[in-house]
Amino acid sequence: MIRLNQLSMHYMLGESRIDILHEVNLEITAGERVAIAGPSGTGKTSLLLLLAGLERPAAGSVRFDDRSLGELDRDQLADLRRDCMGIVFQSFHLVPSLTALDNAALPLEIAGCRDARARARVLLDKVGLGARLDHYPGQLSGGEQQRVAIARALVHEPKLVLADEPTGNLDDRTGAAIGELLLDLNAQTGTTLILVTHDMAFARRCDRVLRLSGGALTEMQFESDDTHAQPA
Known part of the structure; x- marks a missing residue:
């Protein structure tokens, strides 16, 4: 699903x-964690x-589903993220004027899904926010x-989920959930999952x-309690 070829990025x-x-x-196959x-x-x-596709590399390429992200314009990249990707940022990026339910339903609303709010309600209940649907981010x-x-x-069951410290700001119980x-x-949908985490117990799963x-x-x-690194 994902192939990095001679990918380079730097800053000064x-x-x-x-x-x-x-x-x-690097190659990552569909459904891999x-x-x-x-x-x-x-x-x-x-x-x-x-x-x-939110940053451009200095050199090399990123391919997703055999499409080079470097060959797509901004609108095409936005469509790709809307249809195929779910992204969890550390800074949340919730819309402050929308309720929890409306924020969660937003990707489906943009895609014109008629049962967007119903599907978002189910997922918010799964993450323990069933009683907070009408609350705003603040x-x-x-x-x-x-x-x-x-x-x-x-909520839109994307092909790829990119998560930046998805459990980092949560207590142990909620983080585990x-x-x-x-x-x-x-496991259920074959979604590919790529996550940044400092939780090595989670990472090892x-x-x-x-x-x-x-x-x-x-x-x-x-190996047992020891970790070793080899080239990816």
């Missing part, structure tokens, strides 16, 4: 060049933005806002764990 910090990705090659780990500030979020805690954002990302929801969607550091992606191997 003063006169220093910081490589986020350096000539990375992939976790991305690594130190803070190494570009894990930037990698998700590249995969979503009336919700950070953890509740994150659950609304996750429901919005999953959200993790189960993401994994259940993957994925098919692969990749570590991003120094511009390189390496695949982590787990």
Whole structure:
């Protein structure tokens, strides 16, 4: 489903060049669960933005369903994200003037789905917000806002879910429930799941764990309680 070919991205910090990705090659198959780990500030979020077509690489290509994102214009990329991707940002990006229900239903409303609110209501109930449907983002805690954002990302059952620390702002119990929801969607619908996480217990439930550091992606191997990294 996803292929990175010689993908490079960097930014300048003063006169220093910081490589986020350096000539990375990677393939992710449909239905696969992939976790991305690594130190803070190494570009894990930037990698998700590249995969979503929200950032452009310095060199190389990102292919999704055999389409090169670099060959699509802004409208085509927006259509691709609307139809095929669910994205969970750390900063939520909820619409402040919409209720939790309306925020969660938004992708389906944009697509013209008649039962958008009914489907959003079911998913919000699954993430524990069945009693908060009519509350606005400003009336919700950070953890509740994150659950609304996750429901919005999953409501249209996308082919690909990109999640940036989806359990990071949640208590252990709620975080575990959200993790189960993401994994259940993957199992039930074949959705491909790529997530950035510092929760290694959650990461190890994925098919692969990749570590991003120094511009390189390496695949982590787990043996008992030890972890080892090999080139991805």
